[in-house]
Amino acid sequence: MFSNLSDKLDKALHVLKGHGSITEVNVAETLKEVRRALLDADVNFKIAKEFTTTVKEKALGQNVLTTLQPGQLMVKIVKDELTALMGGDAEGINLSGNPSVILMSGLQGSGKTTFSGKLANYLKNKKTKKPLLVACDVYRPAAIDQLHVVGGQIGVEVFSDRDNKNPVAIAQAGIAHAKANGYNVVIIDTAGRLAVDEVMMNEISNIHKAIQPQETLFVVDAMTGQDAVNTAKAFNDVLNFDGVILTKLDGDTRGGAALSIKSVVNKPIKFIGTGEKMEAIDVFYPSRMADRILGMGDVVSLVERAQEQYDEEEARKLSKKIAKNQFGFDDFLKQIQQIKKMGNMKDLLGMIPGAGKMLKDVDIDDDAFKHVEAIIQSMTPKERSNPAIINASRKKRIGEGSGTSVQEVNRLMKQFDQMSKMMKMMQGGKGKQMMQMMNN
Numbered sequence: 001m002f003s004n005l006s007d008k009l010d011k012a013l014h015v016l017k018g019h020g021s022i023t024e025v026n027v028a029e030t031l032k033e034v035r036r037a038l039l040d041a042d043v044n045f046k047i048a049k050e051f052t053t054t055v056k057e058k059a060l061g062q063n064v065l066t067t068l069q070p071g072q073l074m075v076k077i078v079k080d081e082l083t084a085l086m087g088g089d090a091e092g093i094n095l096s097g098n099p100s101v102i103l104m105s106g107l108q109g110s111g112k113t114t115f116s117g118k119l120a121n122y123l124k125n126k127k128t129k130k131p132l133l134v135a136c137d138v139y140r141p142a143a144i145d146q147l148h149v150v151g152g153q154i155g156v157e158v159f160s161d162r163d164n165k166n167p168v169a170i171a172q173a174g175i176a177h178a179k180a181n182g183y184n185v186v187i188i189d190t191a192g193r194l195a196v197d198e199v200m201m202n203e204i205s206n207i208h209k210a211i212q213p214q215e216t217l218f219v220v221d222a223m224t225g226q227d228a229v230n231t232a233k234a235f236n237d238v239l240n241f242d243g244v245i246l247t248k249l250d251g252d253t254r255g256g257a258a259l260s261i262k263s264v265v266n267k268p269i270k271f272i273g274t275g276e277k278m279e280a281i282d283v284f285y286p287s288r289m290a291d292r293i294l295g296m297g298d299v300v301s302l303v304e305r306a307q308e309q310y311d312e313e314e315a316r317k318l319s320k321k322i323a324k325n326q327f328g329f330d331d332f333l334k335q336i337q338q339i340k341k342m343g344n345m346k347d348l349l350g351m352i353p354g355a356g357k358m359l360k361d362v363d364i365d366d367d368a369f370k371h372v373e374a375i376i377q378s379m380t381p382k383e384r385s386n387p388a389i390i391n392a393s394r395k396k397r398i399g400e401g402s403g404t405s406v407q408e409v410n411r412l413m414k415q416f417d418q419m420s421k422m423m424k425m426m427q428g429g430k431g432k433q434m435m436q437m438m439n440n
């Protein structure tokens with residue numbers, strides 16, 4: 001995420017970080033580089049200029065030049081300004097009302113339907129919410145099908161009416177259906193067009209007026225940079241929406257949209273989409289994003305993602321198995337699947353401070369576990385639960401069956417063995433012993 005921008009900011013600030021004494025000249029030089037980095041990331045020219053001016057004023061105001069660690073103070077000022085630029089505090093969505101109605105708007109292809117599903121799933125997992133999805137695209141039958149597929153994946157009902165060509169009427173019928181059937185959140189997915197046009201704007205505006213949603217969200221593809229900002233402005237002029245959803249931040253996004261949108265429409269970014277899977281949704285925290293942009297990682301989000309996937313019942317079962325020496329390859333596979341649910345690997349590793357920079361040019365296959373899964377899937381149930389019986393001829397068969405090699409099977413067996421030992425030690429309270437093992 002934003003690796004190019006991170007890289008350039010790191011280089012710009014590097015000069016200051018390394019200097020014992022800092023002069024006004026190299027502060028000015030640094031800020032010039034910072035501005036260039038922002039412009040390269042497709043940040044609006046005016047915003048980039050204001051940004052560096054503010055940072056300069058703060059640096060002078062706080063007497064950066066006379067402090068003990070001027071470089072660090074400069075980084076802090078830049079971080080605080082990046083945070084402010086993206087909105088300051090995180091803002092949630094308004095879920096008052098019964099049902100609370102959430103209207104989704106945005107261009108076709110921005111990720112509206114996908115995000116509607118993600119949001120429904122996110123709210124459903126909060127246990128107190130029972131969401132209903134409503135399909136209001138009357139032009140593309142495929143869009144209705146897509147929402148049904150998404151609803152099926154996450155176990156959320158989808159309300160649609162293929163014979164009705166009036167989106168306002170469908171939205172109203174959807175809300176009535178929710179009221180009658182005990183749904184407390186209604187998420188309305190609407191039709192988008194490839195570009196802003198009057199017909200689409202009139203339609204979304206009519207739906208908006210008729211249903212008066214608690215929350216109107218504007219979904220935009222972060223990859224589209226300044227176009228995203230212009231589209232946001234057009235939608236905001238008509239809808240006066242409540243928040244922005246930035247999608248596709250998992251891709252090679254330059255960052256311009258994330259950094260400019262708040263200043264232009266004065267509306268917070270509320271969520272981000274970081275992948276095609278239903279779990280790839282994150283609350284947008286400006287300060288955590290600033291940390292990530294400055295290569296400081298985002299451990300808090302990483303821990304939160306792990307917690308979301310944590311299943312107490314499963315953990316208890318696993319713990320018993322480890323204690324009884326019954327941890328097998330099936331359990332190993334389950335663990336891998338849980339990690340995969342947390343998001344794509346490069347994204348996860350990028351949340352570890354410093355790792356993002358190190359891994360910038362490393363090509364991390366999102367299917368990093370593909371071979372491991374294939375090997376385990378080629379094992380018989382007996383082999384999975386009792387790996388000790390896997391002898392040379394079995395290894396050969398497993399290697400062939402999984403399209404890998406005996407060496408790869410051996411490597412996995414060794415890793416599995418180490419992991420089992422490590423888990424056993426952790427359980428026995430032998431943390432110290434484990435640390436020693438890891439240090440070796």
Ligand code: GDP
Pocket residue numbers: 106107108109110111112113114115146192247248249250251272273274275276280
């Ligand atoms: P809509 O026309 O606005 O409803 O857009 P869709 O929800 O159909 O999304 C368009 C495409 O973008 C689909 O192929 C989605 O899988 C993909 N997509 C949506 N959100 C994300 C995201 O956060 N990351 C990535 N990589 N792809 C996404």
